[in-house]
Amino acid sequence: MTGPSKPPIGLPASLEGATREQRRVAELIASGPRGSVPSPFLAMLDAPPLAEAIQAVGAVLRFSSILPDAEREIAILATAGAVRCGYEWNYHAPIARAAGVAEAVVAATLPDAFGMEDEPAATLIRLCRRVASEGESDPDLLTAAVERFGRAGATEIVAIAGYYRLLAGFIKAGGFDQPFSPFP
Structure with a gap:
């Protein structure tokens, strides 16, 4: 045995x-x-x-982010959803809720969730999904992020998408991933 x-x-x-x-x-x-x-x-x-x-x-x-907690957590959740990392999503969903992120926005970050119209969350979610899944952003989406969050904020959002994509790779390679648990 x-x-x-x-x-x-x-x-x-x-x-x-x-x-x-x-x-x-x-x-x-x-x-x-x-x-x-x-x-x-x-x-x-x-x-x-x-x-x-x-x-x-x-x-x-x-x-040490310049982004408000809620926006940072939406970016993390959107990235976790895009790369289908349940561990990271489950870890950050309660943090997002505690930061005041509406349940509809949290749900919109799950894999295969439909887009949402609520701004600025919609821009955050679209940008993180694009960067995490394709490794780049289209210029119009990045321009929208710069207009909403400033250059430094947009830079942090792109960094969050890349960083949490990297973490998801380690989580999955280490056998630590788990199913998504969307309900508190």
Whole structure:
């Protein structure tokens, strides 16, 4: 009889078998604003310097963003929906709700959800879906985002879409993804 299978990459939450460098990076992440080592970072701890750099980018996007919390969370949810990452969507949906994002907007970020007309959420959702799924944005959509959120805000939205797409890759490669749980 064999024990539970180990994910193809990453470490278990217990950090069993972690090297000194892996533990250092895990402690750095846990002592920061996240307060723990979420699954995406467990999945990338096989490469500690990479995990450290990626988490630093995420900390800036999540905890030092110029975007209001609600807009940032809509962007994260839209990206998670676009790349079909239930773990990330489930993690951020309660944060979005706590930031005051309407339930109709949260639902509009799910995979295969129909577009919405509510602005500025519609621009956020369309831009993140496009960047996350195609790796680019059409010029008109990016112009609309710049008009609504400013150049720095639009830049952060594009970065959020790319960053959370990257995290979704680690979540899935590490075997941490889960089904979407759209209802609170």
